[in-house]
Amino acid sequence: MEFRYLGNSGLKISEITYGNWLTHGSQVENDVATQCVRAALDAGISTFDTADVYANTKAETVLGEALKGERRESLEIFTKVYWPTGPAGKNDSGLSRKHILESINGSLTRLQTDYVDLYQAHRFDTETPLEETMQAFADVVRQGKALYIGVSEWTADQLRAGHALAQDLGVQLISSQPQYSMLWRVIEDEVVPASKELGVSQIVWSPIAQGVLSGKYQPGQAPPEGSRATDEKGGADMIKRFMDDDVLTRVQAIKPVADELDITMAQLAIAWVLQNDNVAAALVGASRPEQVGENVKAAGVKIPAELMAKIDDALGDVVVRDPAKTTETAPKKRPS
Numbered sequence: 001m002e003f004r005y006l007g008n009s010g011l012k013i014s015e016i017t018y019g020n021w022l023t024h025g026s027q028v029e030n031d032v033a034t035q036c037v038r039a040a041l042d043a044g045i046s047t048f049d050t051a052d053v054y055a056n057t058k059a060e061t062v063l064g065e066a067l068k069g070e071r072r073e074s075l076e077i078f079t080k081v082y083w084p085t086g087p088a089g090k091n092d093s094g095l096s097r098k099h100i101l102e103s104i105n106g107s108l109t110r111l112q113t114d115y116v117d118l119y120q121a122h123r124f125d126t127e128t129p130l131e132e133t134m135q136a137f138a139d140v141v142r143q144g145k146a147l148y149i150g151v152s153e154w155t156a157d158q159l160r161a162g163h164a165l166a167q168d169l170g171v172q173l174i175s176s177q178p179q180y181s182m183l184w185r186v187i188e189d190e191v192v193p194a195s196k197e198l199g200v201s202q203i204v205w206s207p208i209a210q211g212v213l214s215g216k217y218q219p220g221q222a223p224p225e226g227s228r229a230t231d232e233k234g235g236a237d238m239i240k241r242f243m244d245d246d247v248l249t250r251v252q253a254i255k256p257v258a259d260e261l262d263i264t265m266a267q268l269a270i271a272w273v274l275q276n277d278n279v280a281a282a283l284v285g286a287s288r289p290e291q292v293g294e295n296v297k298a299a300g301v302k303i304p305a306e307l308m309a310k311i312d313d314a315l316g317d318v319v320v321r322d323p324a325k326t327t328e329t330a331p332k333k334r335p336s
């Protein structure tokens, strides 16, 4: 495993980070979830990402149980707040002082730890003053319940405003967690330049485009049994934006590049996001421990410029680059 600094902080994280969205507490049974976490630890992954909302808090519980007994100082545990949890009452979502200060306590209990290394705003809350949000995050840090703060799917302007307030409050906002893959490059024009200016890194989600960039979904054919595209508990709905024959055909055209590097397509997809020097980690999911074993081998892989160009040619116009799409998954109103 290789490690990178998160933003301009002294915190090092594993460049391949394990995330448990849609899997723990939902698609996969708890014993398989534990095996995936064990496989990650065995492969040198030290950084784990979850959120209070995943499987309506069950994912944090599963991760906390799987990491029990590990040396806390050797791990970096990240979680998030914003989306509705519990009964989804009027104050059970968003970034109000009340919800942030209550939610961190629930997360720490479920994760069986006294602090998280990174506490992230899962989206931007359009209904709470940013000053209130950042003051609450600063208090979480001062209480010792989180060491650093981060955000997810914020625009460049939102990042700048949040970062300035965090700086005034003396806390470190060091990360942004956006979707980023060969197929989804909307952060490149605005979020990445702003982040470089601010000393913020990206921890990027769905680097394999939820499994699509592994090449296992063939155009015109039914998805393989047990894959996310067949998961009726939520996965099938989430992956459908990529399940288009034009996209799947283009993805198959990348295989020769993976072959040339003697790596799998999933490894190529993960290595690809790590070529961007503003990316601190590829945030990878897995439904089986073998996938973790395969995916970690992307650490440290260098892709020569001519092969990066071949990937661009192969994917052509199915790649999404419009920076306005950053807010595509960010609600205009606080969700309930």
Ligand code: NDP
Pocket (backbone or CB within 6 Å): 018, 019, 020, 021, 022, 023, 049, 050, 122, 152, 153, 177, 178, 204, 205, 206, 207, 208, 209, 210, 211, 212, 214, 216, 226, 227, 228, 229, 266, 283, 284, 285, 286, 287, 288, 291, 292, 294, 295
């Ligand atoms: P990936 O793009 O890594 O997709 C992971 C899925 O792809 C696996 O669950 C598995 O699904 C399939 N897969 C993984 N490896 C292989 C392989 N080698 N061969 C074939 N299939 C493979 O990322 P996710 O979409 O899971 O997201 C990763 C993490 O990012 C999340 O757990 C979460 O921590 C974070 N995230 C954050 C969001 C945010 O808003 N901040 C939003 C979404 C995710 P299967 O076997 O079922 O097909």
